[in-house]
Amino acid sequence: MLKDPKIAPRLIVFSDLDGTLLDHESYSWDLARPALDQMRALGIPLVLASSKTAAEIADLRSNLGFEDAPAIVENGAGVLxxxxxxxxxxxxxxxxxxxxxxxxxxxxRCFTGFSDWTIHELAQQTGLALDQAKSAARRHFSEPGLWRGTPEQRAIFETNLAQNGIFARQGGRYLTLSMGAIKADRMAEIVARFDPKPVTMALGDAPNDVEMIRAADHGVVVMNSHGPGLPALEGEATGRITRTVEPGPKGWNTAVLDRIAQLYTERG
Incomplete structure (x- = not known):
């Protein structure tokens, strides 16, 4: 897929994981299999973009069959x-x-990060198996966690951390602290490897996906049935950004298949 930068694919798909490609509760991608199979058949790279660690994403990327594509890890803080x-x-x-x-x-005390938990506690909090929790704990660039304070306390919390160059990003489940790089930054770096530039598609469901969705040629807000979702984004009025009717991998599957059909019909 991305081994030879001289051969640019028509389309690159950038995707968030939890609540987007992966089911919010089960972490399954079964409902997205038709789109994933078609992407592999057409040589369309899937760039996973998540707050997950490189250790977590490496196994998932391999299981999905897209090990030849880079991945954006720890909320944009690094690239695998x-x-x-x-x-x-x-x-x-x-x-x-x-x-x-x-x-x-x-x-x-208002913030409980992954590093505050034992592996067993992390597994219990996240719903991950123990071996997966161990991979989730192997962080290099960021610290996700749960916020339990007031909005006023959070403002003070974020201001104090920003003085040390640390910024907070709200995902679908966790507040992630990092040194500032975001998914959209890494997305731009990966797309720049190609000439001509391929069409980009980005899918996500949470606030930390917004910049990536906005930066894509076609952005998709995946329905979040476990939270308030995202407010209206610039680009929705023109159809450049769309929303899925169904949540998680089911909505993801429909959106990707529709985009592939449109793009390949337009260009033959």
Missing amino acids: EPGGDATADRSAHSAICAALSDLDPDLR
């Missing part, structure tokens, strides 16, 4: 190259944990 392994440098994650430790204790 085709066939690549995660970097051993955890300095960014260490800096985030140190900044959290320096916060006022009352404020710090």
Whole structure:
């Protein structure tokens, strides 16, 4: 797929995982199999873009059959190259944990990150199997967690962390702290590898997907049946950004199949 940058695909699909390609509760992608099969048959790369770690995404990418495509990891903080392994440098994650430790204790207690839990607690909180929880704990660039304070406390929390170059991004389930890079930044870097530029499609369901959805030639807001979803986005009025009627992988499947049919019908 992306091994030879001289051969640009017509379409590249960038996709969030939890609540988008993966079912919010079961983490299954079974309902998206028809679209995934067609993408593989046509040589359309699938670039996974998630707050998950490289260790988590490497296995998932392989199981999906898209190991020849890069992946955007830890909410845009890093890129996992085709066939690549995660970097051993955890300095960014260490800096985030140190900044959290320096916060006022009352404020710090409002945020419970993955590093605050044992592997068994992490598995219980996320619904992951133990081996998957171990991969989720191997963070290099970011720290996801649950926020339990007030909006006013969160504003103070984010302001204090920003003084150390750390920013918070709300996903469908977790508030993720990182050094600032976002999914859309990595998306632009990957697309720039090709000449001519392929058509880009980006799908997501949460606030940390908005920039990626906006930056794509065709953005898709996947219905989120477990939260408020996303407000109206610029581009929806013209049809450049659309919304699925069905949630998760079922909606994802329909949107990707529709886009493939439209693109390949238009260009033959």
